[in-house]
Amino acid sequence: MAAPRIIMKLTVTAIRKEPGDVLVIDLKHPRKPLLPPFEPGSHVDVHLADGKVRQYSLCGDPGDLSRYTIAVKFEQTGRGGSSWIHQTVCPGFTLPVSAPRNHFPLGKSGGPALLLAGGIGITPILAMARALERRGRRYELHYFTRARALTPLLSEIQSALDPANVRLHFDDEPETRQDLQTLLSTRSSDPQLYYCGPPGFRAAVDRASAHWPAGTVHFEAFQPPEHDAAPPEPFTITLRDGTSVPVAADTTALAALRGAGVLLMASCENGVCGTCECGMLEGQPIHRDAVLTRQARDSRFIPCVSRAKGVLRLDL
Template identity: 45%
Template sequence: MNMTDSTLMMRVAARRDEADGIAGFEFVDADGRELPPFEAGAHIDVYVPGGPVRQYSLCNAPHERHRYQIAVLRDANSRGGSQRMHDAVNEGDAIHIGVPRNHFPLARHDAKPLLLAGGIGVTPILCMAEQLAAKGAAFDMHYCARSKSRAAFVERIAASSWADNVQYHFDDEHGMLDLNALLTGGADRHLYVCGPQGFMNAVLDTARSLGWSDDRLHYEYFAAAQPSGDGESFDVRLARSGRVVSIAADCTVTQALAAAGVDVPVSCEQGICGTCITRVLDGEPDHRDLYLSPEEQARNDQFLPCCSRAKSRVLVLDL
């Protein structure tokens, strides 16, 4: 297994259609050696051949050390990642990935968590179900999709020991999930949700309106609106050097810093993955990310410069 401290060279052991528009990929070490461990909710960076770096949740059982599995939705609005994965990655190919990282873990000592998946958001939720079932923990899972043909892993779930824990909600059969009915009276549980932004916003807004506290709401966004440079211009002061970089109204902070020769690691460039998170020492950020929790945003001591901006005239960053 060729690897650095944070990357692995893998082989695509299998590729299969998991649902309409969803391709599944299985990555293994060419020599059959064990892979770094992971827990439910983890994702990997995939260095898409001829394309960008993209993040995909691992969806196989966490006890498996011989493979990583992901599933990729072909997105008509893709900036190159999902389209290239569908069109250019095949069984037998070599592919470069990052080691697993986890910003969406299961809470410890949780009594009967509630898992909600929307569309391709089933990937981390499926992994959570596998981990909970392996520990003998009780849980409820609700899987929402436009139709059964667009729901991935239905056969895998049906064959699992925990199939009875899952309820399906297909828009073309029974209509949308009644969130008020589902979430009423459950605020003492932990909720895990992943899916399209509209679905997740509806779930989280409903939960909060019914008294669920934010420390019991766990979520991961897969996509966001394209980051934009709209807004007022402002300055960024780099605390370590005292240097000041001007951020034009049509430019993101990471773009301006890169042009000034200041390296900030980036990956998704949409405010989702957290790769570029940077400490704020002074000033007030204008948070536009989907990574930080509302409480974390309210502290204003960090922000994601790939998409967020400033409400104050100057932001002082720990750079």
């Protein structure tokens, strides 16, 4: 079970509107000069007034702990969190924010890094690029968006990063386009690949990097992947002590486990944050999360969204 997360009441000190319906929000502690440290790739939980929780990557400089910076894109077809933030949050507003957590860590090796971002997926990637520049480590950032005029954080990228390391790709500028299959077809100097973006972008990168060796591809998602429309089927979870927990077709594994007295923390309950992640010992899972790597899916399970066929034995 995940450890409880610290919740801080942070003050919104600055807001600016970026292209692409994105708000960039600076958060500071009202009394302490420094916030808890974070590694590039980290995210925070933002607790909304209606009890909802949303995850946002920290896109600021990991070396500047005087503030946290998040970027929130307005999603018309979203679940309401971005709409509430865009309509409600202003300078001086107080937001309950968790201590940072990292499911998308930047490796410690000295090898080169290939960073790919699609749209608002630039947020964790920008923090990574800042850290890599500070460490003097080789990297190449490719940023894909629909149009230059709709590209959030572009001015910050151009001012904070070495332009020799940045490649910008706009759908409406043919001379800047880059085919992912071509980009990822060959590997030199054993790079590590990090990518983030909307579901279609992630799926394209996943296909193009399928031949990369295990352990060299890393990603983060803000939305779970789309799945077929087949109705869910009931299955059974078996715990370490032999207890059987039935999961009905209209119930999540997380809800069934909680109903059986298993205390599992959760946050997004949408398969993107990993808070409820647990070990898996045996069975045929149906993974529906956007957190676990290909390798982790052999032994880990996200019960808020994932299901199984038959009997699934969990390490709980």
